[in-house]
Amino acid sequence: MATLELTDVERHFGPVRALDGMSFDVADGEFFCILGPSSSGKTTTLRAIAGLEKLAGGRIVMDGRDITDAPVQGRDMAMIFQTFALYPHLTIRQNLAYPLKRAGIGGAETRRRVGEIAELLRVVHTLDRKPPTLSGGEQQRVAIGRAIVRRPKLLLLDEPLTNLDAKLRHDMRAEFKRLHRELGTTMLYATPDQLEALTMGQRVAVIENGRVVQIDTPRALYARPADRYVAGMVGAPAMNLIDGRTRSEGSNTVVDLPFGKVDASGLGVPAGQDVVFGIRPHDITLAATSPDDGGMTLRAKVHLTEPLGDVTVIDLDVRGTTLKMVLREEVAARLKTGEDLSIRLGGADGHLFMKETGVRIA
Amino acid sequence: MTAVKLPRRRREIGKGGWRHTAGAAVVALIYFFPVLWIILTAFKTRTDALAIPPKLFFSPTLENFKSVFFRQSITAGSSQETEFLLYFFNSIFIAGTSVLAALIVGTLAAYAFSRHPLKGNDTYLFIILTTRMMPPIVVIIPIFLMFRITGLAGSYWGIILLYTAFNIPFSVWLVKSFFDELNPEIEDAARMDGATERRVFFGMCLPQIYAGLAATFVFGLILTWNEFLFALLLTGVDTRTVPVAMARTMGGEVGVDYGLLAAIVTLFLIPIFFVTFLLQNQLLRGVTFGTVKR
Numbered sequence: 001m002a003t004l005e006l007t008d009v010e011r012h013f014g015p016v017r018a019l020d021g022m023s024f025d026v027a028d029g030e031f032f033c034i035l036g037p038s039s040s041g042k043t044t045t046l047r048a049i050a051g052l053e054k055l056a057g058g059r060i061v062m063d064g065r066d067i068t069d070a071p072v073q074g075r076d077m078a079m080i081f082q083t084f085a086l087y088p089h090l091t092i093r094q095n096l097a098y099p100l101k102r103a104g105i106g107g108a109e110t111r112r113r114v115g116e117i118a119e120l121l122r123v124v125h126t127l128d129r130k131p132p133t134l135s136g137g138e139q140q141r142v143a144i145g146r147a148i149v150r151r152p153k154l155l156l157l158d159e160p161l162t163n164l165d166a167k168l169r170h171d172m173r174a175e176f177k178r179l180h181r182e183l184g185t186t187m188l189y190a191t192p193d194q195l196e197a198l199t200m201g202q203r204v205a206v207i208e209n210g211r212v213v214q215i216d217t218p219r220a221l222y223a224r225p226a227d228r229y230v231a232g233m234v235g236a237p238a239m240n241l242i243d244g245r246t247r248s249e250g251s252n253t254v255v256d257l258p259f260g261k262v263d264a265s266g267l268g269v270p271a272g273q274d275v276v277f278g279i280r281p282h283d284i285t286l287a288a289t290s291p292d293d294g295g296m297t298l299r300a301k302v303h304l305t306e307p308l309g310d311v312t313v314i315d316l317d318v319r320g321t322t323l324k325m326v327l328r329e330e331v332a333a334r335l336k337t338g339e340d341l342s343i344r345l346g347g348a349d350g351h352l353f354m355k356e357t358g359v360r361i362a
Numbered sequence: 363m364t365a366v367k368l369p370r371r372r373r374e375i376g377k378g379g380w381r382h383t384a385g386a387a388v389v390a391l392i393y394f395f396p397v398l399w400i401i402l403t404a405f406k407t408r409t410d411a412l413a414i415p416p417k418l419f420f421s422p423t424l425e426n427f428k429s430v431f432f433r434q435s436i437t438a439g440s441s442q443e444t445e446f447l448l449y450f451f452n453s454i455f456i457a458g459t460s461v462l463a464a465l466i467v468g469t470l471a472a473y474a475f476s477r478h479p480l481k482g483n484d485t486y487l488f489i490i491l492t493t494r495m496m497p498p499i500v501v502i503i504p505i506f507l508m509f510r511i512t513g514l515a516g517s518y519w520g521i522i523l524l525y526t527a528f529n530i531p532f533s534v535w536l537v538k539s540f541f542d543e544l545n546p547e548i549e550d551a552a553r554m555d556g557a558t559e560r561r562v563f564f565g566m567c568l569p570q571i572y573a574g575l576a577a578t579f580v581f582g583l584i585l586t587w588n589e590f591l592f593a594l595l596l597t598g599v600d601t602r603t604v605p606v607a608m609a610r611t612m613g614g615e616v617g618v619d620y621g622l623l624a625a626i627v628t629l630f631l632i633p634i635f636f637v638t639f640l641l642q643n644q645l646l647r648g649v650t651f652g653t654v655k656r
Contacts, residue, residue: 047550050550050554052550052553052554072550072553072554073553073554073556073557073558074556075554077554078554078555079550079551079554081547081550081551082547083545083547085545085547085548085550085551086548087548087551087552087566088548088570089569089570098552098555099555099556102555102556102557102561103556146551146555150555
């Protein structure tokens, strides 16, 4: 187990700042997720921590020891790569034994631990085969095994599920949580998939262009995104974001939206300000079946339905603006394209961001 | 995005059907015909070899092979041992040593070019290749003079040095392409597992490109094995290679002895045949390396 602190870490590729003041702390034994779209700096962050990238600035401290300039070898951490990076010319047994061999652990102990790990990850039947003959899921489990066999203090995971099919991905998410519980190792998990981050991470760092935008628990990220970027990133289907403008109305401030207005009093926003109103698809309900909580009731036309099995995502046309909502399958099944509906936008569920900076107002 | 699993297509012999198989056989025979003709000629008597129309059926003789090593000289009258055993040794020793040396130097250079690129990496690679852009005969005079002055002319080390130098560009380029194809995350994984840079190179990178190294070795060997011009000018009496010695059997008192020439060529083919066959599987993988996208 280990703590980790990154302070203003910089990594530049020519004019591109891949890491631009990346800072965060990871607690001992934490499952910490890094969430961001591709080329936002997730992989570079992990590689920097592993010592595989030459930094232009900043400090990396692990367990109170500055490891910024320490060699890759002997950092007492392991990484699971996106491509798994198994040694293709070695058997699975040799792959699993490799970190132990390099650490100078004896033959008997190595055999015992490799056997244990193979048992734990259910790859015993593959031990004498070579990596290219294994299925994706088996390769993945071997990659995990090779990373944890040495019992590193810190485990770095770089989009380990990206190369797997959907079903396997679901199983592996549970597997990673189980491993984390059993090993107690501090884990850093990079992913572009908000679902993975929310389901697995104890805390999630949302990053953009090589810097942290928000670090919070999954619940807090979902409930109070710090800015428009996080709001769009977390939650599926993504939050509805609608451009609007503030206006004084008597002693109140309101936001004018294409299909109505919402109250923005007491938030300290001046009139005449461009803002973005956000509402999650789950917070839009059918007016007929939900109590009036002071929200906005609107007429909408069903534009498109996407059945997902248990729920259906519905694209609504509200006076030229597209809003998404989510309905249970049996309710949605009765809807026809082009049908008129009465929907309600929950009064307490709206989010408000500055248009220019994206920063959260409320 | 790189997929993890290589789709493996199994080749099934005979699946092409007899029509395609026959077609392939005909084409193969056309390619192989000159070689076949040489081998046949090696077993013919002088009269059979020169017969018009050419004879396809004849009573074979080993006389030509015998006279490669023991030859009747008209002036001496008695059968005399030739130096061909030495020449064969020379060819094998010189080609083998220089191609191996070029492969070792080339592999080290290729790894450096691939993994630790310099500023202007491509320029250096280009410059390395320029030495192969002109016909060798262009540089023969300066090289000949240099060899004369330094005393390298006629020595083993002289010709080995030259062949090594000529093979290095080719080795660097080819082997670099194999290194470029490797997944660098594998090397990073090894480093994180505690492997030193030396181990990463010898334990991770090299084993993954054995096939490519084999292919590079064979190509270089074939080029060097058949080289004539430099060998003619820069080898001495004791370091003469087979192609040069072969040329010297032509002419003289008795004109061209085709049977003898064919016998030498046939023997000359054997080592290359042997090496190529030995590395056949590696070779196939080597030349198709990187054509399949991971």
